[in-house]
Amino acid sequence: MDKIPDVLVRPEFEASDIGKASTADVARKLTLIERISDMHSVRKLSILVIVVIVWEVYSRLSGVSELILPKFSATALALADAVFSEQLLYMVWNSITVLISGYAIGIVIATLLTTAAATTRFGSDILSTLTAMLNPLPAIALLPLALLWFGLGADAIIFTLLHSVIWPVALNAHVGFMSVSETQRMVGRNYGLRGIVYVVKLLIPAAFPQILMGLKIGWSYAWRTLIAAELVFGGSISDTSEGASGGLGWFIFVSQMDLRIAYVFAGLFMVILVGVVVETVVFNKIESLTVRKWGMQAR
Amino acid sequence: MSTSSNNKKTAIPQLVLRPEFEVSDIEQAQTSEVARKLSTLERIWNIDGVRKFVILLSLVVAWQAYTVGFDVEPLMLPSFWVSFSTLIRDLFYSDLIWKVWFSIKVLLIGYSAGLFLAAVLILWATVSRFGSDFISMATAMFNPLPAIALLPLAMLWFGLGTASLVFVLIHSVLWAVALSTHSGFEGVSQTLRMIGRNYGLKGFGYVWKILVPAALPSILAGMKIGWAFAWRTLIGAELVFGASSGSGGLGWYIFESSQNIDTDGVFAGLFMVILIGFFVENVIFRNIERRTVNRWGMQR
Amino acid sequence: MDTKNSTAAGSTPAVADTKPILEVDGVTLQYKTKEHLITATYRVGFDVYPADRFVLLGPSGCGKSTLLKGIAGYMKPVEGAIRLKGREISDPGPDRVMVFQEFDQLLPWKTVKQNITFALRNGGKSDNAAEADDIAMEYIQKVKLSGFEDTYPHMLSGGMKQRVAIARGMAMEPDVLLMDEPFAALDALTRLQMQKELLQLWEDTHFTVLFVTHSIEEALIVGSRILVLSPHPGQVKAELNAFDLNHENVGTKEFVEVQQRIHDMLFADRILEDEIQTGDKG
Numbered sequence: 001m002d003k004i005p006d007v008l009v010r011p012e013f014e015a016s017d018i019g020k021a022s023t024a025d026v027a028r029k030l031t032l033i034e035r036i037s038d039m040h041s042v043r044k045l046s047i048l049v050i051v052v053i054v055w056e057v058y059s060r061l062s063g064v065s066e067l068i069l070p071k072f073s074a075t076a077l078a079l080a081d082a083v084f085s086e087q088l089l090y091m092v093w094n095s096i097t098v099l100i101s102g103y104a105i106g107i108v109i110a111t112l113l114t115t116a117a118a119t120t121r122f123g124s125d126i127l128s129t130l131t132a133m134l135n136p137l138p139a140i141a142l143l144p145l146a147l148l149w150f151g152l153g154a155d156a157i158i159f160t161l162l163h164s165v166i167w168p169v170a171l172n173a174h175v176g177f178m179s180v181s182e183t184q185r186m187v188g189r190n191y192g193l194r195g196i197v198y199v200v201k202l203l204i205p206a207a208f209p210q211i212l213m214g215l216k217i218g219w220s221y222a223w224r225t226l227i228a229a230e231l232v233f234g235g236s237i238s239d240t241s242e243g244a245s246g247g248l249g250w251f252i253f254v255s256q257m258d259l260r261i262a263y264v265f266a267g268l269f270m271v272i273l274v275g276v277v278v279e280t281v282v283f284n285k286i287e288s289l290t291v292r293k294w295g296m297q298a299r
Numbered sequence: 300m301s302t303s304s305n306n307k308k309t310a311i312p313q314l315v316l317r318p319e320f321e322v323s324d325i326e327q328a329q330t331s332e333v334a335r336k337l338s339t340l341e342r343i344w345n346i347d348g349v350r351k352f353v354i355l356l357s358l359v360v361a362w363q364a365y366t367v368g369f370d371v372e373p374l375m376l377p378s379f380w381v382s383f384s385t386l387i388r389d390l391f392y393s394d395l396i397w398k399v400w401f402s403i404k405v406l407l408i409g410y411s412a413g414l415f416l417a418a419v420l421i422l423w424a425t426v427s428r429f430g431s432d433f434i435s436m437a438t439a440m441f442n443p444l445p446a447i448a449l450l451p452l453a454m455l456w457f458g459l460g461t462a463s464l465v466f467v468l469i470h471s472v473l474w475a476v477a478l479s480t481h482s483g484f485e486g487v488s489q490t491l492r493m494i495g496r497n498y499g500l501k502g503f504g505y506v507w508k509i510l511v512p513a514a515l516p517s518i519l520a521g522m523k524i525g526w527a528f529a530w531r532t533l534i535g536a537e538l539v540f541g542a543s544s545g546s547g548g549l550g551w552y553i554f555e556s557s558q559n560i561d562t563d564g565v566f567a568g569l570f571m572v573i574l575i576g577f578f579v580e581n582v583i584f585r586n587i588e589r590r591t592v593n594r595w596g597m598q599r
Numbered sequence: 600m601d602t603k604n605s606t607a608a609g610s611t612p613a614v615a616d617t618k619p620i621l622e623v624d625g626v627t628l629q630y631k632t633k634e635h636l637i638t639a640t641y642r643v644g645f646d647v648y649p650a651d652r653f654v655l656l657g658p659s660g661c662g663k664s665t666l667l668k669g670i671a672g673y674m675k676p677v678e679g680a681i682r683l684k685g686r687e688i689s690d691p692g693p694d695r696v697m698v699f700q701e702f703d704q705l706l707p708w709k710t711v712k713q714n715i716t717f718a719l720r721n722g723g724k725s726d727n728a729a730e731a732d733d734i735a736m737e738y739i740q741k742v743k744l745s746g747f748e749d750t751y752p753h754m755l756s757g758g759m760k761q762r763v764a765i766a767r768g769m770a771m772e773p774d775v776l777l778m779d780e781p782f783a784a785l786d787a788l789t790r791l792q793m794q795k796e797l798l799q800l801w802e803d804t805h806f807t808v809l810f811v812t813h814s815i816e817e818a819l820i821v822g823s824r825i826l827v828l829s830p831h832p833g834q835v836k837a838e839l840n841a842f843d844l845n846h847e848n849v850g851t852k853e854f855v856e857v858q859q860r861i862h863d864m865l866f867a868d869r870i871l872e873d874e875i876q877t878g879d880k881g
Contacts, residue, residue: 004805005650007823007842008617014837014864030636043432068456129351136576137569138531140538141550144557144565148375217524224445224528228535231447249448256451264451268444275443490701493673496691498722498771508721512708595708596753 070262078262079269088251092270095247098154099226102161106218109162110169117170118177118199131171139164139225143232157229164221172214176207209291216283223275248274374562382566389567395552399571402548405461406533409468413525416469417476424481425506431481438478446471446532464536471532472525479524483517484510516592523584530576549575618685619646620807621670621775626679627832628662628669639665640833642679645826647775650805654822654841656812658865662833663811667779670809671697683774693722696768700780702760705752705767711739712748715767722771738766741800758789765797769806776808782817794820795846815861819844819854827864836864 036042056072058064066074082088113130116123139160146156180203188202204211230249246254248270255263343349359379365371366378373381389395420437423430446467453463487510495509511518537550547555549571556564625642639662647653655663668674670681672691681688683695696718698704705714715735716728725731739748742762752760761781768776782790794817801808812818818825823842828835841857848854 006805007650007652008648009840009842010648010824012837012839014839015835030631030634035634040432040435044436047429047433047436125347125350125354129354132351132581133355133573133577136527136530136580137573138534138576140531140535141553141569141572143538144553145562145569148557148560148562148565220443221527221531223443224447224531224535227445228447228531231450232535232538252448252451256455261452261455268448268452271448272440272444276439279443280439488701488703490699490704491706493668493671493691493697493699494704494706496673497671497693497695497697498718499691499693500721504721508717509706512706515708591708595751597707 067259067261070265074262075265075269078260079266082251082263082266086251088248088266088270091246091251092248092274095226095230095249096274098157098247099161099222102158102226103165103219103222105158106162106165106222107169107215110166110173110214110218113166113170114173114177115199117174118203124174127170127174131167131174134163135167135171137163139221140228140232143229157226160225160229161222164225165218168217168221169211169214172217173207173211176210176214177203179210180206205290205294208294209296212283212286212291216279219278219283223278227271374560377563377566382563382570385563386567386570389552389564395549395567395571398548398552399575402533402537402550403575405464405548406468406529408461409465409533410472410526410529412465413469413472413529414476414522417473417480420473420477421480421484422506425484425510434477434481438474438481441470442474442478444470446528447535450536464533467532467536468529471528475525475528476518476521479517479521480514483514483521486517487513516597519584519588519592523580526579526584530579534572617648620649620651620684621647621809622680622682622685623647623666623670624680624682626666626669626676626681628665628674629677630665630674638832640669640828643828643833643835644679645835645838647807647809647824649807650823652801652808652810652821652823652842654810654812654818654825655828656815656818656822656825656861657828657833657836658813658830660830660833661828662830663813663828664779666828666833667697667777667809667811670775671695671777693718693724693771694774695777696722696771696773698761698764698768698776698778698781700783702752702757702784704764705760707752710749710751711744711755711763712736714752714763715739715770718767718771724771734770735766738770739763741769741803742766742796757785758793761785761793762796765800769800772806774807776806778808778810780811780813783812790817791846797821798845815858815865816849818861819857820846820849825861827861829865837861 052072059069059071070078079088113123113127117127118124142160142163143156146159150156150159184202184206188198193202226247227249230247231253248267252264252267252271255261255267337345362379366373366376371378377385386395420430420434424434425431449470450463450467453466457463457466491509491513495505500508533548534550534553537548538554549568553565553568553572556562556568623643623645625644627641627643628639630637630639643662643666645653655666657663665674669676670688672688672695675689688695706717709717712732712735715738716725716731719725719731719734720728725734736748739745742765744759744762744766747755747759752763755763765778765781768778782793785793797808798821800806810818810821812821819841823840825839825841826835827837827839839857839861844854844857
């Protein structure tokens with residue numbers, strides 16, 4: 001065994017007068033350029049610009065066929081043309097109204113299911129059995145049945161949308177309710193909350209991160225289902241009597257059939273735009289007003 | 300009550316002084332029921348699986364009773380038994396099993412290629428800030444874009460066939476996985492990062508031994524979402540375009556059955572879809588979670 | 600750093616004979632927040648000798664944790680230098696193991712034993728699994744956690760987690776063990792227990808430890824030498840001896856006197872600041 005070293009005793013000392021630190025920067029504001037280059041939006045925007053330039057230059061120089069990859073400028077023109085002379089916005093609106101009705105009804109049904117599950121064990125068992133079975137079932141697979149039962153029309157699409165929304169929303173809300181901490185439940189009952197008030201004022205806010213996650217997943221399934229349904233059965237479903245109607249998915253499908261590839265890209269842009277608006281504007285807003293403000297990030 | 304003003308001194312209660320005491324010897328508790336066993340019936344009914352099986356059984360019975368009792372038109376809603384027999388018949392005496400295998404094969408190829416590309420992107424993002432910015436930009440744009448919307452383009456670029464399906468599957472997996480893995484990495488606590496570097500981990504070892512396990516809950520969540528998107532995309536794509544790729548998969552089987560107004564075939568196909576989906580979500584992913592994040596206490 | 604004339608006690612080695620193991624020489628540390636550049640320490644200097652239980656003591660904002668991170672190699676000084684055994688520090692490394700305050704410093708996906716062997720294997724202390732296992736078990740026993748070696752961290756209490764972290768750090772036999780308020784998140788009784796156990800462990804091998812705390816009492820109990828830092832930015836206020844104080848003489852006249860002296864040192868600034876801000880306050 002090595003010899004254990006001993007503590008080395010040295011004299012004490014005390015600084016009688018420290019004096020103010022003479023560095024200029026005890027706390028200095030960062031310069032404007034330092035801060036700008038740190039801004040996410042600026043860096044992301046420049047990436048976007050680079051991608052667009054690369055796309056344009058590549059499609060011009062490589063001579064790639066317009067049928068394979070249209071130029072960015074051609075795509076932008078097609079988008080403008082579709083918006084101004086082909087009623088693209090109207091088609092987007094068609095899709096969105098169907099989506100919103102399906103989404104809203106789905107949430108109502110999910111709420112009923114979750115309430116039943118939160119109050120009785122039997123309800124909870126039914127919900128978990130149904131979600132385990134039906135959540136993995138892609139809603140689009142129900143479209144053939146929906147067409148058979150409801151005929152060609154918005155009803156059939158709404159039916160499949162319901163299916164795509166209900167299960168993820170109910171599942172996540174249920175899990176959220178179950179994992180509200182015992183302490184918070186006791187606090188709520190301590191202050192005399194009971195029944196529906198207890199659910200609204202305590203359980204829902206406490207489980208909100210999970211509920212919000214369910215709403216987001218439900219939205220993304222619904223959006224995917226809607227586009228797929230329109231793409232697949234759009235022709236038979238949309239009300240073609242007005243000439244230019246049908247939804248966004250249908251627009252993409254028709255453009256592809258007519259080999260107007262720039263218009264396919266324009267339609268895809270529109271899909272991305274709607275998706276980005278809903279996910280980053282609507283849901284981010286809800287998040288920053290609720291869970292982020294309360295410091296309970298969804299996880 | 301009257302503590303707000305200090306001129307009502309008389310209302311303040313005074314301490315009551317009492318003698319101290321200490322217990323020298325605590326006796327055994329005298330109650331007869333400290334812990335009692337539940338009856339067998341109570342315990343069986345308390346098993347989750349039993350109750351869920353009973354619920355499932357009653358659903359099936361209700362379906363059968365409704366279709367038979369009300370004499371429902373089988374083209375609109377076939378009875379459970381007919382649908383189930385169709386499933387068995389087509390599985391063993393027809394080529395349904397091959398169609399299922401075809402779908403799963405394509406799904407596995409697309410899923411693993413998507414995971415691989417996501418891993419490459421993420422590695423890039425961990426080594427460079429430009430990569431990290433690129434990923435957040437690309438995921439924000441492409442994650443909300445349903446993969447199936449790319450199918451028309453894919454068929455134009457890759458022709459009618461498996462390649463197109465794989466392309467859209469990759470798209471459906473890649474962004475979901477990249478998004479949640481990226482945010483999972485960013486959420487790894489500063490302490491764990493410093494621990495890793497303290498013990499001399501760098502580069503790939505650091506990513507593999509610290510970041511990946513620490514972000515595993517997010518990575519798994521991303522893989523589950525990616526699987527769900529891929530499964531939905533595949534069924535959707537096959538529903539329409541499957542036929543053109545030669546043999547066709549499970550989605551095509553459903554579409555074919557519905558075109559032939561063979562509704563029990565549609566239900567048989569749906570059973571199969573549910574079965575596979577249930578297996579992947581509740582057996583494969585549940586087991587992975589149980590062995591990792593649940594065991595490590597990183598997720599309840 | 601200017602040391603005054605030696606008045607060292609008899610049996611211990613003299614300053615001239617021994618080289619410091621860690622030299623911190625006029626170190627200024629700065630870090631950036633979203634809007635500001637903060638100077639955490641300004642020209643701080645001190646020497647740590649082998650077997651020191653060296654405590655960095657100061658109120659919040661004196662940069663003591665930042666200083667520890669600088670020594671660990673997580674950030675580079677703007678001026679000055681930090682030398683370990685005469686070699687300048689540039690990166691984090693297993694020769695200076697850090698024990699944090701946060702309970703999440705254990706890798707949740709590894710058991711107690713695996714947490715220690717992970718450190719041994721990756722820190723280059725052992726390239727043999729069986730040997731690493733043995734070392735791990737030895738240190739688990741030292742911190743009185745025998746029987747918990749196959750438990751995952753989330754099943755342990757806060758005090759037990761910190762013990763694992765200390766065992767992991769000590770198993771590496773680093774040149775200097777860096778402890779960043781390791782007991783701050785524990786309840787008072789557990790904290791007292793852990794302080795005692797740390798001193799017992801130190802008795803075995805006299806390892807060198809650098810200990811950050813904001814509690815004067817803890818500094819006096821744990822430390823043999825105490826560096827008192829002033830806040831905004833951190834500057835050296837004093838360096839004091841405390842090797843003859845421990846948990847046995849808490850509350851004695853001697854202990855209270857030193858406690859009061861440090862308290863006055865730190866508090867003097869506070870009053871001065873108050874006067875500047877609010878005018879004259881008798």
